[in-house]
Amino acid sequence: MAYKGHRINPTRFEKSQIKIIVILLPLVIFMALPIIFIINHAFKPMEELFAFPPTFFVRNATLENFESLIKASRTSGIPLSRYVFNSLIVTLVTIFLSLLMTTCAAFALSKIRFKAKNTLMNINQTAIMFVATAVLIPRYLVISKTGMIDSYLAHILPLVAMPVALFLVKQFVDQVPDSLMEAAYMDGATDWQVYLKIIIPMIKPAIATASILVFQQVWTNMETSNYFVNDDSMKTLTFYMNTLANANNTVAGQGMAAAASLIMFIPNLVLFIILQKNVMNTMAHSGIK
Amino acid sequence: MAETKGKKNKISKRSNNKNGYLFIAPYGLAFTVFILVPVLLAVALSFTNFNAIEFPSWVGFLNYITVLTNDEVFMQHVLPNTVVYALIVGVGGYVLSFVLAWALCNLTRGFRTVFALILYSPSMTAGVAMTVVWKVIFSGDQTGLLNSWLMSLGVLNEPVIWLINAKYLLPIVIVIGLWSSMGIGFLSLIAGILNTDESLYEAGAIDGIKNRFQEMIYIVIPSMKPQMLFAAVMAIVNAFQAGTIFTLLTGNPSPGYASQLIVNHIEDYGFLRYEMGYAAAVSVVLLLIVQLFSKVADRLFGERDDF
Numbered sequence: 001m002a003y004k005g006h007r008i009n010p011t012r013f014e015k016s017q018i019k020i021i022v023i024l025l026p027l028v029i030f031m032a033l034p035i036i037f038i039i040n041h042a043f044k045p046m047e048e049l050f051a052f053p054p055t056f057f058v059r060n061a062t063l064e065n066f067e068s069l070i071k072a073s074r075t076s077g078i079p080l081s082r083y084v085f086n087s088l089i090v091t092l093v094t095i096f097l098s099l100l101m102t103t104c105a106a107f108a109l110s111k112i113r114f115k116a117k118n119t120l121m122n123i124n125q126t127a128i129m130f131v132a133t134a135v136l137i138p139r140y141l142v143i144s145k146t147g148m149i150d151s152y153l154a155h156i157l158p159l160v161a162m163p164v165a166l167f168l169v170k171q172f173v174d175q176v177p178d179s180l181m182e183a184a185y186m187d188g189a190t191d192w193q194v195y196l197k198i199i200i201p202m203i204k205p206a207i208a209t210a211s212i213l214v215f216q217q218v219w220t221n222m223e224t225s226n227y228f229v230n231d232d233s234m235k236t237l238t239f240y241m242n243t244l245a246n247a248n249n250t251v252a253g254q255g256m257a258a259a260a261s262l263i264m265f266i267p268n269l270v271l272f273i274i275l276q277k278n279v280m281n282t283m284a285h286s287g288i289k
Numbered sequence: 290m291a292e293t294k295g296k297k298n299k300i301s302k303r304s305n306n307k308n309g310y311l312f313i314a315p316y317g318l319a320f321t322v323f324i325l326v327p328v329l330l331a332v333a334l335s336f337t338n339f340n341a342i343e344f345p346s347w348v349g350f351l352n353y354i355t356v357l358t359n360d361e362v363f364m365q366h367v368l369p370n371t372v373v374y375a376l377i378v379g380v381g382g383y384v385l386s387f388v389l390a391w392a393l394c395n396l397t398r399g400f401r402t403v404f405a406l407i408l409y410s411p412s413m414t415a416g417v418a419m420t421v422v423w424k425v426i427f428s429g430d431q432t433g434l435l436n437s438w439l440m441s442l443g444v445l446n447e448p449v450i451w452l453i454n455a456k457y458l459l460p461i462v463i464v465i466g467l468w469s470s471m472g473i474g475f476l477s478l479i480a481g482i483l484n485t486d487e488s489l490y491e492a493g494a495i496d497g498i499k500n501r502f503q504e505m506i507y508i509v510i511p512s513m514k515p516q517m518l519f520a521a522v523m524a525i526v527n528a529f530q531a532g533t534i535f536t537l538l539t540g541n542p543s544p545g546y547a548s549q550l551i552v553n554h555i556e557d558y559g560f561l562r563y564e565m566g567y568a569a570a571v572s573v574v575l576l577l578i579v580q581l582f583s584k585v586a587d588r589l590f591g592e593r594d595d596f
Contacts, residue, residue, distance in 0.1 A: 131530040287516040
């Protein structure tokens with residue numbers, strides 16, 4: 001994969017790269033500012049949150065904001081642990097279901113010959129451009145008519161089919177050589193066995209990428225909690241964190257909201273850093289031809 | 290592909306393996322119920338008058354006629370805002386992400402990975418989780434970070450109420466949009482550039498390519514059109530689905546409709562006024578605009594014409 005050319009992806013540091021870094025650095029710092037700020041803000045004690053003029057960096061870091069976050073949830077009637085539990089269940093089940101469905105569909109679209117294949121593939125490619133918020137109302141109607149309101153299903157099912165994820169995984173399955181599968185079929189393997197024993201192990205990078213995409217969708221999703229679930233005890237952590245961020249417009253609320261945002265952001269970042277190589281590997285096959 | 294001649298060789302023998310339908314069924318079902326049906330339902334509802342309580346009543350093209358001729362807010366604020374936003378965040382963000390991806394690919398692996406991570410990380414949060422940051426930075430009194438900085442620099446004499454002043458709303462929303470626009474399309478571009486064929490550069494050098502800029506125009510872009518198209522589609526979707534975070538920042542409708550985008554307009558009519566038939570018509574218009582832009586992207590970068 002790594003290309004050892006003399007211009008693109010250089011292996012050694014050369015003087016000519018310095019000017020690129022000098023141009024990029026201010027922009028990169030500018031892009032990083034809001035995230036650096038949230039990290040600092042989350043650890044500021046009360047007097048620094050109130051400070052005038054306002055400060056950017058934290059001086060005496062404390063965990064006060066995180067403590068008051070937990071305290072606030074005690075008075076709200078629904079313990080924080082409930083929201084954490086909801087979010088974990090919803091996130092894990094969505095990722096599992098979505099990956100299972102997506103890899104199965106990708107296998108079919110890439111390697112199995114059947115009549116409707118090309119049509120289905122084109123439909124999915126068009127759906128990459130699907131803007132979910134545009135059809136919020138009909139989605140709500142579907143969910144209420146099928147009786148899913150106020151259940152975990154209302155959080156999970158609307159998010160399991162993700163056309164971009166299917167597209168990327170399918171592109172990756174295309175890279176699995178047919179000869180490998182032919183050999184297995186010769187030995188009498190069924191389609192299911194080939195899917196499980198050959199395809200899945202070969203497309204791990206794509207699976208990692210798809211799981212990140214789905215994770216990002218689910219973990220920070222507010223739509224399902226806002227519109228499809230009325231019962232507060234069934235809503236997710238993101239929703240709760242966001243009510244804190246918005247209800248308390250006081251300075252104390254700000255500190256809590258920053259702590260909450262940080263808690264929501266960290267899992268995303270960690271997951272991406274861990275799986276970063278897999279993602280780049282998958283993106284190499286991301287082109288639409 | 291090696292054609293092996295076994296009895297059970299399903300790949301090459303069977304031209305219509307019914308298992309294909311089985312494997313695609315779970316995804317297909319979820320796709321149908323939560324993507325296809327809602328889109329069709331939106332189209333159907335757009336021809337009706339529907340207040341969420343009574344059964345929808347057929348009104349023909351009335352909603353569309355209203356969108357085009359009678360909705361002053363849409364024509365004077367929402368559409369121009371969306372176009373400006375889409376041009377700067379969509380097209381501008383796309384060009385920016387290509388230039389950045391290309392610059393990163395001229396660096397060694399270590400620098401590239403760290404820079405790419407920093408540029409990509411804002412898009413992970415999908416904006417919503419970062420509302421508090423923007424609220425503090427753009428706070429309307431002296432405790433707001435931006436006000437405080439600008440005042441200490443002497444640019445401002447008194448604090449500007451950023452999130453209420455119609456003059457600044459759209460620019461603020463655009464800055465936030467650009468900040469989180471280096472998403473998965475950006476990663477795709479990096480991967481595409483890294484995978485361009487080495488021999489092309491050598492051939493290009495022989496053919497008289499003198500600098501990196503020419504190399505970018507004549508070699509890099511033509512050899513990674515598929516990635517360019519994928520990233521373009523991502524940029525378009527990203528530009529047109531933005532809106533939720535701005536509702537949290539500026540309210541819906543935003544002051545003087547100054548930062549009202551199509552998505553906000555749909556929310557406004559659908560969930561605040563309960564004119565769901567009308568909201569559905571606006572949704573259909575949005576979906577059509579997205580399709581139109583994708584067709585343009587396809588013209589620019591497509592290699593086949595069936596996408």
